[in-house]
Amino acid sequence: MSYASEKYGDDVKELWHDRKRWCGLPLSFTRYSIIQKPGKWCKLIIDRGFFTSKIDEVNVFRIDDTSIFESFTNKFWGTGTLKVYCKDASDDVMDLIRIRNPSQVRNLINELIEEDRKSRDLKYGEMQM
Helix, strand or coil, rough: HHHHHHCCCCCEEEEEEEECCCCCCCCCCCCEEEEEECCCEEEEEECEEEEEEEEEEEEEHHHHEEEEECCHHHHHHCEEEEEEEECCCCEEEEEEEEEEEEHHHHHHHHHHHHHHHHHHCCCHHHHHH
């Protein structure tokens, strides 16, 4: 049983997951994932902690923009930080810190945003409220 299906049900698909990395190695208790319940929702989730957990999530259609930061050491280890700007009541910026292949993750998020907005018949102007 996967981590996503354990927390969100058996019919949930995990599209991507990673951990915060140190020197390219996943040595952290911060987990990132994109999960989808087909036909219903798609979410970006940040789960932090070992003894105490803090879980932040945002529906993908609420994401406005993304940016990538790669320092020299990030490039050396093949990691980068993806900033996700969203229209969410609790968080307006979510940082996916030192993830592997941040450009590919950004492309996946952008594809999911368009797909989710089309399925909900939302236009970008409607999201500006």
